[in-house]
Amino acid sequence: MWKYEQPVTVEFGNKAVDRIVPLARQEGWQRGIIIATPHVVKNGLTERIMSQSEGRITEVFSHISPNPDVADVDACADEIRRGGNGFVIAIGGGSAMDLAKAAASVCMTDESIRSYHGTGKALPHRHLPFIAVPTTAGTGSEVTSVAVLSDHELKKKVPIVSDNFFPDYAVIDPCLTYDMPPYLTACCGIDVLSHAIEGYWSIHHQPVCDACAVYAADLVFRYLLRAWEDPEDAEAREKMCEASVIAGLAFTLPKTTSSHACSFPLTNLYGIPHGEACGLTLDYFVRINGAAEDGRIKELARRLGFKDAAALADGIGELKQKVRLRRDLKDFHLTSEQMDELVVLSHHPNMGNNPVTVTDDILHELYQSLTGSIQ
Missing domain, CATH: 1.20.1090.10 (Dehydroquinate synthase-like - alpha domain)
Structure with a gap:
């Protein structure tokens, strides 16, 4: 006996990144936050997407380390709460997507992600809508329910698994991997x-x-x-x-x-x-x-x-x-x-x-x- 389920809508192709704003418009999402690696901010991609967004995307968070720490997730969740953001766009490698997955869920609570990191405690079902945009060809995080996080203080790196973490859309644009x-x-x-x-x-x-x-x-x-x-x-x-x-x-x-x-x-x-x-x-x-x-x-x-x-x-x-x-x-x-x-x-x-x-x-x-x- 076996079961297969994949709730993520995948949009794949060169220049697929231009689909981000139309997808947000189609869903009626407002006040988006881009969670992106510093490299993505530096190369101008986040600015380009925001300029095309008709005001639907209002903030950028880029304090992301290569192995995202639970403290990074909590800082991002605090930013989302303060900004009243309504949806999340993650752009980058697995670090950006894993951090975004966790922040998009824990921001709906008043807790730290530490409460769920390696503890077996299940996240509440509420979470923000989420678009994942990989810039590397590696993690596959854009279609998984897993976020791998580190707690450098406790020298711990473990995955959290939650159905919350499946993005609504995975937008895969090979052009983003050329650099x-x-x-x-x-x-x-x-x-x-x-x-x-x-x-x-x-x-x-x-x-x-x-x-x-x-x-x-x-x-x-x-x-x-x-x-x-x-x-x-x-x-x-x-x-x-x-x-x-x-x-x-x-x-x-x-x-x-x-x-x-x-x-x-x-x-x-x-x-x-x-x-x-x-x-x-x-x-x-x-x-x-x-x-x-x-x-x-x-x-x-x-x-x-x-x-x-x-x-x-x-x-x-x-x-x-x-x-x-x-x-x-x-x-x-x-x-x-x-x-x-x-x-x-x-x-x-x-x-x-x-x-x-x-x-x-x-x-x-x-x-x-x-x-x-x-x-």
């Missing part, structure tokens, strides 16, 4: 691949998400290197945006698994960017999960053009090497105590979605291999 530098292109692209593959092997997998996962993963293998090599390659940029949104559809219901579970402490403790942190362990877990009795990973490998799970893992490793992403942790010179800490913190709830039970021994072997402690 992504190669390193960001690579980090985001390997995050897309992680979303697709983890969504496929998750214990909560289902046929519709499986189909999306295979399609998205295939696009990454075909187009990421091209987008990395030539930022002006229009076809590669469009296909990577396509891969990102479709991978978002692939994992939003099954949820991510082992690579994402390990990514959280790697980002929190050592500052490794999210996508790169996910990709760091992805090929390792392809080998681990390839041993599962159901044979799903072997079938995935064949559908992606690889002989078997080992060849798929090798292909991921080769792709990371070509786009110059981190492949080990040797430069951190981790002590045994630090590796023990990584093992403990990697037992994030998402690890429970993995098809093979990931033990301490498996994690110790993973981190030892990444630090060069074993060959």
